[in-house]
Amino acid sequence: MKTKSKILIALSALLMLSAYFLPLWKIILEAPQYPEGLEMKIWLNGITGNVDQINGLNHYIGMQLIVVENFWEFKVLPYLYAVIVAFGFFVAWRGKLNLLWVWMGILVVFAVFGFTDFYLWEYDYGHNLDPHAAIKVEGMSYQPPLIGYKQLLNFLAGSLPDIGGIFVGIGGFIAISVLFFEHKLKNKFGTK
Amino acid sequence: MDLLSKKSLILLTTPLIMAIGCKPGKVSETTDTDAAKKVYVAPGKLDELYMFASGGFSGQLAAYGIPSGRLLKVIPVFAQNAENGWGYNEETKPMLNTSHGFVPWDDAHHPELSKTNGEDDGRWIFINGNNTPRIARIDLSTFKTVEIIELPNSAGNHASPFCTENTEYLVGNTRFSVPEEGADDVPIDTYKENFQGNVSFVSVDKNSGAMDVAFQIRVPGFNYDLAHAGKGPSGDWMFFTTYNTEQAHTLLEVNASQKDKDFVMALNWRKAEALIKAGKGKKTSAKYAHNVLNEKSHTATSTMKSSVLVLDVKDHPELIYYIPCPKSPHGVDVTPDGEFMVASGKLAAALPVFSFKKMLEAIKNKSYEGTVAGNIPVLKYESVLQGEVKKPGLGPLHTEFDDKGFAYTTMFVSSEIVKWRLSDLEIIDRIPVYYSPGHLSVPGGDSKKPYGKYVVALNKITKDRYLPTGPELTQSAQLIDITGNKMKLLLDFPTIGEPHYAQMIPAEKITKHQVRFYKIEENEHKYVTKSENDARVVRTGNRVDIYMTAIRSHLAPDNIEGVKVGDEVYFHLTNLEQDWDVPHGFAIKGANTAELLVMPGETNTLKWNPDRPGMFPYYCTDFCSALHQEMQGYLRVSPKGSATPLKYGIGTKIVQK
Numbered sequence A: 001m002k003t004k005s006k007i008l009i010a011l012s013a014l015l016m017l018s019a020y021f022l023p024l025w026k027i028i029l030e031a032p033q034y035p036e037g038l039e040m041k042i043w044l045n046g047i048t049g050n051v052d053q054i055n056g057l058n059h060y061i062g063m064q065l066i067v068v069e070n071f072w073e074f075k076v077l078p079y080l081y082a083v084i085v086a087f088g089f090f091v092a093w094r095g096k097l098n099l100l101w102v103w104m105g106i107l108v109v110f111a112v113f114g115f116t117d118f119y120l121w122e123y124d125y126g127h128n129l130d131p132h133a134a135i136k137v138e139g140m141s142y143q144p145p146l147i148g149y150k151q152l153l154n155f156l157a158g159s160l161p162d163i164g165g166i167f168v169g170i171g172g173f174i175a176i177s178v179l180f181f182e183h184k185l186k187n188k189f190g191t192k
Numbered sequence B: 001m002d003l004l005s006k007k008s009l010i011l012l013t014t015p016l017i018m019a020i021g022c023k024p025g026k027v028s029e030t031t032d033t034d035a036a037k038k039v040y041v042a043p044g045k046l047d048e049l050y051m052f053a054s055g056g057f058s059g060q061l062a063a064y065g066i067p068s069g070r071l072l073k074v075i076p077v078f079a080q081n082a083e084n085g086w087g088y089n090e091e092t093k094p095m096l097n098t099s100h101g102f103v104p105w106d107d108a109h110h111p112e113l114s115k116t117n118g119e120d121d122g123r124w125i126f127i128n129g130n131n132t133p134r135i136a137r138i139d140l141s142t143f144k145t146v147e148i149i150e151l152p153n154s155a156g157n158h159a160s161p162f163c164t165e166n167t168e169y170l171v172g173n174t175r176f177s178v179p180e181e182g183a184d185d186v187p188i189d190t191y192k193e194n195f196q197g198n199v200s201f202v203s204v205d206k207n208s209g210a211m212d213v214a215f216q217i218r219v220p221g222f223n224y225d226l227a228h229a230g231k232g233p234s235g236d237w238m239f240f241t242t243y244n245t246e247q248a249h250t251l252l253e254v255n256a257s258q259k260d261k262d263f264v265m266a267l268n269w270r271k272a273e274a275l276i277k278a279g280k281g282k283k284t285s286a287k288y289a290h291n292v293l294n295e296k297s298h299t300a301t302s303t304m305k306s307s308v309l310v311l312d313v314k315d316h317p318e319l320i321y322y323i324p325c326p327k328s329p330h331g332v333d334v335t336p337d338g339e340f341m342v343a344s345g346k347l348a349a350a351l352p353v354f355s356f357k358k359m360l361e362a363i364k365n366k367s368y369e370g371t372v373a374g375n376i377p378v379l380k381y382e383s384v385l386q387g388e389v390k391k392p393g394l395g396p397l398h399t400e401f402d403d404k405g406f407a408y409t410t411m412f413v414s415s416e417i418v419k420w421r422l423s424d425l426e427i428i429d430r431i432p433v434y435y436s437p438g439h440l441s442v443p444g445g446d447s448k449k450p451y452g453k454y455v456v457a458l459n460k461i462t463k464d465r466y467l468p469t470g471p472e473l474t475q476s477a478q479l480i481d482i483t484g485n486k487m488k489l490l491l492d493f494p495t496i497g498e499p500h501y502a503q504m505i506p507a508e509k510i511t512k513h514q515v516r517f518y519k520i521e522e523n524e525h526k527y528v529t530k531s532e533n534d535a536r537v538v539r540t541g542n543r544v545d546i547y548m549t550a551i552r553s554h555l556a557p558d559n560i561e562g563v564k565v566g567d568e569v570y571f572h573l574t575n576l577e578q579d580w581d582v583p584h585g586f587a588i589k590g591a592n593t594a595e596l597l598v599m600p601g602e603t604n605t606l607k608w609n610p611d612r613p614g615m616f617p618y619y620c621t622d623f624c625s626a627l628h629q630e631m632q633g634y635l636r637v638s639p640k641g642s643a644t645p646l647k648y649g650i651g652t653k654i655v656q657k
Helices: A003-020 A051-061 A073-094 A097-127 A163-189 B006-021 B035-039 B188-194 B269-277 B356-364
Strands: A025-031 A034-042 A047-049 A148-152 A155-161 B049-054 B061-066 B070-075 B112-116 B119-129 B134-139 B144-150 B157-159 B169-174 B197-204 B211-219 B223-229 B237-243 B261-268 B282-294 B299-312 B320-326 B329-334 B340-345 B350-355 B368-372 B376-379 B385-390 B396-401 B406-411 B416-421 B427-432 B437-441 B454-459 B475-481 B488-495 B502-506 B536-540 B543-551 B554-556 B559-564 B568-575 B584-588 B596-598 B603-608 B614-619 B632-638 B647-650 B653-656
Touching (some): A034 A051, A047 A051, B061 B488, B112 B502, B169 B223, B197 B269, B211 B269, B320 B350, B340 B406, B356 B376, B416 B437
Parallel strands (some): B211 B299, B320 B376
Antiparallel strands (some): A025 A034, A025 A155, A034 A047, A148 A155, B134 B144, B169 B197, B197 B211, B329 B340, B475 B488, B568 B603, B584 B596, B614 B632, B647 B653
16 A cells, blocks of 8 residues: 555544544534524533433423433443554554455444444434323424434424544545545556 | 884784793703614614612612613612512521611612722622611622621711722711710710711622621711722722711701811721721721621521721821812712812802812822811812812712713703813713703713713603603613713613612623523532432421422422421422523412522522411422423421321322321
8 A cells, every 4th residue: 555545544543533532423402492502412432411401301202311321332432442443543554455445344334333323222212202291292203313404393403423523424534535546556557 | 093003013012922932942852863773772682781770769789781771680689579589588588687687678879890900890799778787799690699798887878889999898988977886875966976977998808709897987977978989099098978067967958058068088098908907996896797698508697796996087087188079069989090089069059170189289288278076187179179160050969981081970950961071171061861860870980991882860750751650650761872972862761769870881791700500519508409309308396398399390299298287397499400591489378478489500498387277289480391380289288286197209209207
C-alpha cells in the first residue's frame, strides 16, 4: 500500500477514536411547550441530556424509563470498540490490503449490528407500553425514527448522528475510499 | 345711538371675547407619534430593561419589563403573600419576624440595586421597610427575598437603603426622630431635649451579600428624608436631606415649614468606619431581628440580636456637616461624576446644586454660618453652592441623571418633569405628567454610568388616566423617551401598590445569572423527600409529619388515614420536577394559612390543624400538566382518641402501621 494510504487509514482510525470524547447520536424532541427542544445524547458508554425530563413526559404514554444501567451495550461497547479501532491502527502500520478488507468487514458488521440493536431498542420502547398508561391512543406507537424526523403526538422526534457519529462516519468513508483507490492501483499495475 | 352702531358693538365686544378666548393655555400633552413602535415588544420578544418598583403600602417589590411596561413578577418582601405561601409556610414565616414579633406587612419605598465601582451590578436589590424599620435583600438570580434585617433605635426608616459605591454599606436614617430606646417613656413635648436621629450603617458582605448592622450614629433630632452616597471624589461621604429642623412635634404641616432653609447633612462614613475600627463605638444594648433564607435548605431562620455599636456625633462632631438647603428638601442626588449634589426643596422656588469641592474648601476654611445641636457646624450656603436652577417648577422632589450631561427633576406640585443641563444649570425642556410625580427613574440614573434613553415618572395620582375601578384606583408610571432634545411621552402603565421609587437595569445584567430550578440533589431541607419511594407519614405524639412528593401528575401519598382531631399536621411537599417552569401547588380544605407553591427541587411546609373529623381533599393548585386535575388526594380525619390506624400510600403501594 502507498504511504499516503497508510496515513489515511491511520487518520480514519484516529477519527473513530473521537467516539470516546464526543457523543455519537442524538434524539431530539420538539413540542409547542419546548421550543428550545429536549435532547438525548448517546455516547459509547451511556446517555446524557434531558433524560429525566423525557422520562417524566414519557410516563403519560406508559413508556419504560430510560435508565443507562439497563443497557448491557454500554458496558461492552467501550472495550469492543477499542479492539476495532486498535485493529485499524494495526492495518495502517502493516499496510496490507487484505488486512484492510478484514477491517472493512468488521466495520460493516459492527455498523449493521449497531443500527439493528438501536432499532430493536427503539421498537421496544415505542411498543411495549404500560397498559395502564394515562394516555392511550388507538393504534399509536411511539417508536422514534432510526434516522430522520417523525411526529409523535405533540412531539416532533428527530434521530440524527451527533458530532462523534459524524467523525466516525467520515473515518469509515476514508477507509472505503482507500480500499477503492488501492484496488484501482492494483488493477492498473497488477502489482502486489 | 351712534354708540350702538354695528361698528361700535364690535369694538366693544372684541376685548371681551379676546379676554375669554385668551385663557392662558396649558402645556399640551406631547405623546410621541412613534410611541406605539417604541414601546411595542412583539410576542415572543423580550424587554430591553427590568424596572424594579417599590410596592409602597403593598410591602412588596414589583418587576416590570421596559419599554413595554408589562408586569413580570410581584416579589413578596415584607407582606405575606397567599399566592405562593410567602410568610404563611413554615419556611418563610421567620423572614417576617421582628423584635415586635411577627409583622406581616410594611411600607416599602426605595429599591436600590447593588453596585460595583459605582455601577449597577445586577446581583441583589435592597428595599426598605419604612414602618417597622427593616432592610431586605432580594437575590436577583432567583427573585427571592433572602435576607431581612431590622434596624434598632429607628423609626420611619425612610432615608434608606441607599448604598455606597461598592455596596460596602447601606444606610437607614430616621424619618421620625425618637428618644433613646429604653429611655423613651418621656413627654412628647420634650422633643427638643430627648429626641434624636439615628443613622444605621448596614454592612453587606461582597461575596455572600450577608447584611449586618455594623454601627449606628446618633445625629440631631431632625426628620431625615432621603439619602445618597457620593461617588468617585465624594465616595467617602453620604448625604441626607432633613426637614423639620424646626423640631416640631405637632402639626408639622405648618410647624415644620417655617424656616427658609433646612439642611443637607454630609456624613463622612469612612471616618466613622475608622472610628469604629479604632474601638470608639459604644456597645449599646438593642433588640432587633436578623432573618436569613437559606436557598439550599429553602428554610429561613430568625436570630434576635442584642447589641449594636454606637457613635454619637456629640462626641465626634467632625463626622458631619450641615449645608443649608431651601426648604424641606426631599431628594439629594449626586451627579454621575460625584462632583455635585442636587437637593430638591419641595417648597422651594429654586433648585440648589452644591459643589463637593466647594464643600471641602468650606470645611477647610471653617466657612461656617453657625452650629446646631451644640457643636455641629453649619456651612455657609453660598460657600458650598455651585448655582441654582432658577424657576424649575413647583415642588421639586427628586433628580436623576442621563448619560449626556442632563438632569431630570420631578415637580410634584406643578405635575411635570423638568430637564436641565448640568454644565450651565439651564432648563432645556419640561413635560407634563399625570399626575403629581414623586420620584423618577432613569436606568442607572443614580450610578456612575447612567444608561439613559428613558425616564419613568412614578406618579401619586392617576384619576382619569385609566378605566375607573371605584374609589380605589390603580397606581401608575409613565415612560418618557429622553433620547432627543425634547422629552416625549411614550406610555402610561399601571403599577402595584404605590411606586415610590424604581430602579432600572439592562436586562442582560440579570438574565445571565438566572436560576431556572433548584437542583434536587442540593436540597438540604430538613424534611426533604428526594424520591417518591421515601414518601411517608410519621407520627410523633400528636405531631404528624407528611413527607410528600409532587411530580406530574400525582402527589404521593395521595391517601392518608389515621390523622385525628387535635393533631398538628405538617405537609412537607417536595417538588421532584427538574425542569423549568413546572411548579406544583398544594392546598387542603379548611387550611387557615394559605396554599404552597413549590418550585422544582424545592421543599415547602404547610401547617394544618384538623378541627373536625371528616374527609379532607387536597390537590395541586398550579395547572401543571394535562392531568393536573387528577393530581389530588384524600386525608381522613378521625375523632380525637379514636383507634384509626395510620395508613397511607399511592396506587398499590399502601402502608399500614
